[in-house]
Amino acid sequence: MKLIVTVDSEEDNWGNVRASHYDVENIEALSDFQTLCDDFRVTPTYLVTYPVVTDETAAATLRTLLGDGNCEVGAQCHPWNTPPFEELESKRNTMLCNLSDDLQHKKMAVLHAAIEQHLKISPVSFRCGRWGYNQNVAMNLAKLGYKVDSSITPFTDWTAVGGPDFSAVGPRAFRTTSSTTHRWGNSRRFPSRSATSDGSASTCAGAMQCSGSFSAGASRARASPEYSRERISSEKSGSHQKRPMQRR
Ligand SMILES: [Zn+2]
Numbered sequence: 556m557k558l559i560v561t562v563d564s565e566e567d568n569w570g571n572v573r574a575s576h577y578d579v580e581n582i583e584a585l586s587d588f589q590t591l592c593d594d595f596r597v598t599p600t601y602l603v604t605y606p607v608v609t610d611e612t613a614a615a616t617l618r619t620l621l622g623d624g625n626c627e628v629g630a631q632c633h634p635w636n637t638p639p640f641e642e643l644e645s646k647r648n649t650m651l652c653n654l655s656d657d658l659q660h661k662k663m664a665v666l667h668a669a670i671e672q673h674l675k676i677s678p679v680s681f682r683c684g685r686w687g688y689n690q691n692v693a694m695n696l697a698k699l700g701y702k703v704d705s706s707i708t709p710f711t712d713w714t715a716v717g718g719p720d721f722s723a724v725g726p727r728a729f730r731t732t733s734s735t736t737h738r739w740g741n742s743r744r745f746p747s748r749s750a751t752s753d754g755s756a757s758t759c760a761g762a763m764q765c766s767g768s769f770s771a772g773a774s775r776a777r778a779s780p781e782y783s784r785e786r787i788s789s790e791k792s793g794s795h796q797k798r799p800m801q802r803r
Contacts, residue, residue, distance in 0.1 A: 560592065561705060563631060563682070564601040564617075572635045572649045577606040582613035589620055602631035602682045602705075605638070605666050614673040621674060629680030629703075630666050634687070637662040647717040650687030660695045667699050682706050687718050 564585065566577035585601065592599050601620070607613045620626050634642070635649045641658055642648045651659050663681075670678050679702040683692060688706035696704055709726040713719055 558597075560597050560599040561629075561680075561682070562588070562599055562601050564607055565604040565631065565633065565684075566606045566636070572633075572646065573644060574636055574640045577636060579607045579610045579613045582607055582610070582616050585616060585620060589623070589626060593625055598625055598627065600627040600629050600680055602629045602680065603670065604631050604633045604636065604684070605669055606633075606636050608666075608669045608673050617674055621676065627680060628670065628674055628676060628678060629682070630663070630670055630678045630701075631682045631684060632663055632666050633684035634659075634662050635684075637666050639665070650685055650713075650716075650718045651683045651692055652687040652689035652719055653717060656691040656695070659691055660698065663692075663695050663699055679703060680705070685716075685718060686711075686713055686721075689719055 562585070564582060566579050567581050568577055571577070589599070601617065603617065608617070617628055621628060632651060633649075634651050634654060635644070639658075639661055641661075642654055647653050651662070654662070667678065670676065677700065679700065681696055681701045681704045683704075683706040686706050686708050688704070692706070693704070707721050707724055709724055710722055712722040
């Protein structure tokens with residue numbers, strides 16, 4: 556079994572879901588955290604938000620960590636503080652899945668470009684803030700060249716807070732293609748541990764989950780067998796309990 560460590564690396568005043576100023580002083584503490592990871596020979600993936608990557612001090616911390624070569628930096632889109640701000644400010648619109656395909660893409664592209672500009676890397680790992688993932692996010696991830704997504708929380712239903720329902724999706728990683736992202740699990744089966752980053756246009760990893768599935772560092776990303784529709788069906792009828800909803 557592989558343990559994957561991902562860190563939501565985001566603003567200090569996290570509970571503020573408005574397009575306002577954010578402090579990001581906590582990012583300095585990643586240096587100490589990285590030392591701990593180094594001691595345990597763990598390669599963490601820091602999933603950074605727009606306010607973090609556009610803050611010069613925070614970006615400098617991340618560049619230093621990247622320069623040491625023991626971590627990966629990916630993108631985490633908090634739509635409420637990622638421009639452009641074309642949507643109404645509301646709790647519902649804090650979920651990427653509730654925004655139009657076009658606006659989703661604009662925000663994801665702005666975040667992607669900001670990471671490229673400030674950190675000099677092209678991120679390939681992604682997470683939706685508040686887990687607000689849907690098929691359009693998967694398609695937009697493919698357009699932007701992402702290989703791995705970790706926005707799906709197995710056996711968890713976020714509909715009470717305007718988000719997606721993942722209660723029928725289990726913890727194993729799976730792979731989707733650009734032509735089959737319209738239903739969870741309705742995609743081609745891949746052999747165990749197949750590489751995720753073969754560069755094919757048909758390999759959107761938008762539904763890939765982090766739980767035991769991929770190694771931090773895109774070049775080492777791995778997929779375990781895809782989560783098939785049959786498996787989802789069997790788990791639906793099985794004894795899995797829904798996890799209590801957590802606030803994110
Ligand atoms: Zn977040």
